[in-house]
Amino acid sequence: MKNFFFIALVFIATLFFSCTKDDVDENALSSGNLTTDSIGGCKQILIHGNYEKDSALTADNYLDVSVNIKAAGTYTIQTNTVNGMSFKGTGRLGYGGGNTVRLYGSGKPLLNGLFPFRVTYGGSLCIANISIGGGGGANAIFSMGGAPNTCSGFNSSGIYQAGQIILAGVNYVVANVNVTSIGTYQIRTTPVNGVTFSTGATLNTFTSLGVQSVILFASGTPIASGNFNYILNSPNTNCRFTITYL
Numbered sequence: 001m002k003n004f005f006f007i008a009l010v011f012i013a014t015l016f017f018s019c020t021k022d023d024v025d026e027n028a029l030s031s032g033n034l035t036t037d038s039i040g041g042c043k044q045i046l047i048h049g050n051y052e053k054d055s056a057l058t059a060d061n062y063l064d065v066s067v068n069i070k071a072a073g074t075y076t077i078q079t080n081t082v083n084g085m086s087f088k089g090t091g092r093l094g095y096g097g098g099n100t101v102r103l104y105g106s107g108k109p110l111l112n113g114l115f116p117f118r119v120t121y122g123g124s125l126c127i128a129n130i131s132i133g134g135g136g137g138a139n140a141i142f143s144m145g146g147a148p149n150t151c152s153g154f155n156s157s158g159i160y161q162a163g164q165i166i167l168a169g170v171n172y173v174v175a176n177v178n179v180t181s182i183g184t185y186q187i188r189t190t191p192v193n194g195v196t197f198s199t200g201a202t203l204n205t206f207t208s209l210g211v212q213s214v215i216l217f218a219s220g221t222p223i224a225s226g227n228f229n230y231i232l233n234s235p236n237t238n239c240r241f242t243i244t245y246l
Contacts, residue, residue: 030073030093033124035066045119045128047235050139051085053109053132061105063087063128065119069096077101079117083132084110087117112203114186129233131186131203139235140183140206145176147237152176153213154241160218161246162225166195171218173197173241175232179206187216193228193245195220 049061065077072095078088087103103119109132117128131139146152153176160171184205188198197216206212216232222245231238 028071028073030069030075031071031122032067032069032093033122034119034126035068035098045126047128047130049105051109051130051132053112056108057085057105059104063103063105063117063119065089065101065103065121065126067093067099067101067121069093069099072096075101075121077103077119077121079103079119079128081107082117083113083115084108085115085117085130087119087128113201114188114198114203116188116190127190127233129188131184140179140185141181142177142179142185142206142234143237144232144234144239145178145211146239147234149239151232151239151241153211156241156243158218159246160195160222160243162222165221166218169217173216173218173243174213175216175239175241176211177214177234178211179209182206182209187214187232187234189216189230189232191220192230193226193243194223195228195243197230197232 045066046064048064049058051057051061067077072093074090074092076088076090079086085105085107087105089101089103093099093101112132114129114131117130119126119128144151146154153174155174157173158167158171160166182205184203186199186203189196195218197218199214199216225245227242227244229240229242231240
């Protein structure tokens with residue numbers, strides 16, 4: 001009789017643990033969001049590898065993206081396809097809180113220039129700006145002065161008035177960057193209040209290291225009056241400046 005009860009107890013325990021294991025869905029989707037910094041820019045999106053026109057991406061071309069996980073599970077985080085390239089990462093996140101996810105690139109850059117990639121996860125969106133060089137030129141590595149807050153060395157030129165088209169070469173801003181590796185670069189903000197700031201339509205080149213100034217020219221037509229914030233992105237950092245529209 002004792003053996004019968006012992007066997008029954010083992011059977012029940014085995015059944016219990018088996019059912020408990022089955023209750024864990026290994027294919028459950030994770031939930032969370034992309035991590036942003038104090039000024040709303042993407043936090044710790046690190047761009048790895050060189051990007052050159054007509055050169056296929058390799059395993060050295062990838063993005064490291066910071067995410068905040070609320071519920072563990074499987075994930076797919078990817079970008080849209082821009083200029084012949086895209087980035088994607090899949091897998092399983094087993095721990096809640098801060099995590100870093102790697103998105104590997106695929107495709108081949110078609111044109112030179114600065115291209116914004118939309119990284120999406122859990123309803124959140126961040127932008128990774130990737131500069132495509134040409135002729136074997138390497139991309140510069142630099143950080144924004146004043147990151148992660150107000151851009152340092154900042155000055156604005158020109159009058160900004162709602163409804164009046166921006167004058168080419170008259171309306172621009174100046175900001176500091178710290179260059180740690182020389183090469184080509186292009187900096188562009190996303191449009192805010194109908195106006196975009198950029199270093200131009202073609203690639204520029206940093207030829208020396210250290211802190212220096214960059215000029216970003218305004219383009220567009222302001223929509224409304226008031227104060228509007230713009231975010232400048234480098235490969236690793238963001239800073240913010242404010243333009244007052246009359």
